[in-house]
Amino acid sequence: MHSEKDWSKLYKISSEKKDSHLFVYLTGDFGLKNLNLFTNDIRKLIDKKKFQQISIDFSGISFLDSAAALALIQLKNYAGAKNTLWSFVNLTEEAKGIFSVIHEQALIKRPFKPKTASDNFLIQLGDAFLHLVRDFINVVEFVGDLLFAIFYTITHPQSLRMKDILFYMKRAGVDGLPIVGLISALIGLIIAFMSFLQLKQVGANIYVPSLVSFAMVKELGPIMTAILVAGRSGSAFAAEIGTMVVNEEVDALKTMGFDPVRFLAVPKVLASMMVVPILTIYADFFGVLGGMIVGVTGLDLTVNTYLTQSIKTITVFDIVTSLIKAAVFAALIAGIGCQRGFQVRSGAQDVGKYTTSAVVSAIFLIVVADSIFAVTLYYIR
């Protein structure tokens, strides 16, 4: 085995001039690792003077690889461009073998497909717009498929795979409990602390619990839970389905007569819609708990007053709408996650791209839906 540095000492090039005929004798090992070195050496030799003919003698070569042979062919072309006759002499059997598999046609063959050059700004802009439109159409189509599949599932409940539903409920719900609880408690704590700093100036400490529970139940609980679920489960759904597409598992499903949307997306969507509202209530509870830490330690409120104040602010209407909101968010997250998964065409890179897209699109949709809720609820009340 040769180590890196030896290679420069493994070859020797000597030359001999007869009139304007140059003989170059190659001895030793010629390969990838010393390709630059020996190419430069030979090039220097043949650049020195204008020769009519150059002969490269192979008899001393003990090792030659295809890259080195290619380099010699390139030198030949280089010399040819200067109208110098060039010949390889005393070829060894190995060298002949190597030259026999280097097809000069292949070396000059143009690639079948040009490497895509980047377009100008206007074309890119148009492309991006078309892409957006196509994406929108895809989503709408998928929503149609999904609604149809859900409808079918509701009318044929025995077609639902209960095991899948429970599995995804555990994945999206139970497994998320620790992080959702922690984040909600911290958010509750932050709101309580910030509002306390402001409200104590006007002596309105007693409103801190109301503010916390109001914010948690009406907005932050559903939103924070949804964002966490999007990050945890929306991405997982996209990656799972995407990988199945790449492995041709989705094609297999189709050929076996299954509707991939019904088989893969419906359980995920239904499971999420069932479990995310529960997760939201849990988040609300932990938010209030977090606020209570500040309330009890910093505001000198008793646990009892804090809780009564918190509950007084919230109406049943608030809780019900919050649950509906959570269910809608869940449908959006799981739906877009599955849809992005189905968009994967080939390769690991696609899976990554659409997994990212699943999370970003889910969060975007959550915010859009939430603003629609905010406006509608204002008018309903």
Place this chain on the structure above:
Amino acid sequence: MPLPENKPIIVVENLSARFGSNIVFEGVSFQVNKGEILVVVGESGCGKSTLLKIMIGLQKPFSGKVLFRGTDIISAGEDEINNYRQNIGVLFQSSALFSSMRLSENIALPLQEYTDLDSAMINMIIKMKLGMVNLAGYENHYPAELSGGMKKRAGIARAMALDPTVLFFDELSAGLDPVTAVELDDLIIKTNEALGTTMVIVTHELESICKIAHRVVMLDKTAKGIIAEGDPQELKEKSTDPRVRSFFLRQLPDADYRDGAYGK
């Protein structure tokens, strides 16, 4: 096709492999000679892929040695393993081309990593390698745009990027149609003859073995080791071992049929 010289380039000594308490094989010893095409055969599950993974340093054996030019690569340090890896090329069963890269980028990868060549030279080498495997002009294609046989050939081009001394193949022609398989066999033979590359092929398909193998090593699941070794034609005709006989008979029912069906 006997080879005149038999200088060993890889020596496998007393190799044993286990998964937990499941003993895959034990006391496997054989050698790979310079410039030969060695085919490791055996029924499914006898440990061929395991043996290959150990030989290319992807998996540790339970015990034993794999000597490459006298250095044990099982106990070797990072540097030696790295050096060894530059001397071998591997074609995986699924071709394992990087799907996010064009063919040219797939082949350029090892060249950029291990050599100091400029991009013009690397481009020429890419063209040359693609030409060798009959894929001239495909450098801008992505793997997903190729057929299974083309992927295999592109995989060979990538495996040969650094002009390795030894090429390893897992299930060379599994999943390919007979015509493509024969083309691939011809490519292997041509490459072996032209470049003198040593080849180790692991397969359970006997169709091409007699044509391409200089030597065969036969593993057996129940014997948990090698049951036969030698020239494939001789084994097929002269072996008295019933296991060897049944292996050849089962998968090579009739030489005429093969010749008629697949040509040559």
